[in-house]
Amino acid sequence: MSIKDQVIAIIADQAMLEPSDIKMDNTLADVGIDSLGLVESIFAIEECFDITVPFNANNPTESEFDISSIAAIVAAVEKLKAEQAA
């Protein structure tokens, strides 16, 4: 499974939706994920990809980790995986 598909699966699981219901330009709010759901999603991403996500729940929008849309999250995870491999 690609990184994109895995991230979508995690988000869908958290939002209790089918992966096909998740659109790349959706925001987390669009799919009904609140702040607690967000930290759970970040945890699931860290566990799944064995990475550490630079995310600060005190001020999510100013973290290095871009959560502005599903596409942004996928891109951020791809970048972290690439850095890990380098």
Place this chain on the structure above:
Amino acid sequence: MNRVVITGAGTINPLGVDVASTMEAMREGRCGIGPLDIPDVDRLSIQIGAQVKNYDETAHFNRQQIALYDRFTQFTLLAAREAIGQSGLTFSGELADQSGVVLGTSGGGLNTQDDNYRAVYAEGKNRVHPFIVPKLMNNAAACHVSMEWKLRGPSFTVATACASSNHAMGQAFNMVRSGMAKVMVTGGSEAMLCFGGIKAWEGLRVMSKDACRPFSATRNGMVQGEGAGVYVFEDYAHAKARGAEILCEVIGFAMTSDASDIVMPSKQGAARTIAGAVKDAKLNKEDVGYINAHGTGTAANDKTECAAVADVFGHHADKLMISSTKSMHGHLIGGTGAVELLACIMALRDGIIAPTIGYEEPDPECALDVVPNVAREANVQVALTNAFAFGGLNAVLALRKH
């Protein structure tokens, strides 16, 4: 001062998943203690306990809830659902602002702590689930009850070891009595039957390896249990006006501190508390027909408790009945007083005294009517329920038939 009545009761404990099945087990003198079914039990020297058997959290809660609800919170919510359901109350507007939750627990989310310490220390994991703190905190159960039923008044958690629930119910009683609250959801919960929880208790060398036999000369220690008891304490005028079913009345409460030893009980402290509850309820000693004992099954507690009862009641001590239901459901630590209150309600409402099971041989130091092994029918007007915690913190409630 307002009169205070109980208009709802709920429980889940080793004897039953609700009040009716628990009282039936108490009437029949059934024992909920058995071999422990937990991971690494082979590394424990104490291998018995009173567990809530065949419990499936997924039958009651969804995945998101389970991520936030430790076992002690789950037990609390199930008991609260039964109690508040029975009361018929719904909380909104002014009533919601005047109603709160005060619950007792000793270990709080101990299973959550145990699981996650295991993950980071034993398994070398460097990351834990984000909700560990809100899941393990001692006030989690009270908060989730408050959120689920929209109780917006005074709410908090009491942690006084084995007296936690009695202290919590004492606070709830005084809040309604004083007019600070109209309705208080109260009681307590405990879920300590995990490897670390039992290991810690083992260290004290006060645990029995075979059974809990309070007041019997053959007693050899306590047995841990788990579960919850939750009640609706309501202003009598409010309950009467809405035609609520009243299970019994709460009429008095006393709490004291021995100020002497961190583990050994004190006869004087216990006696002062029992006498204090009788006085607070404006009773004559002869009015008390039944005492639900703290009765842990340890050498020290049971003889001290009997001596305190004898001191307070004099000749009447030989006429009243005193039993320990811990012989059946084990010691639920911070939740124990809450489950034991069911035996008081059964005595007052149904006229049935729960027995002290496992009783084998009289102990001259416990020479009271401990209702050995078989339940008894009796007309009881007033009951007391005792709790004497480590640290010398004592709490006794008095209840009257309605």
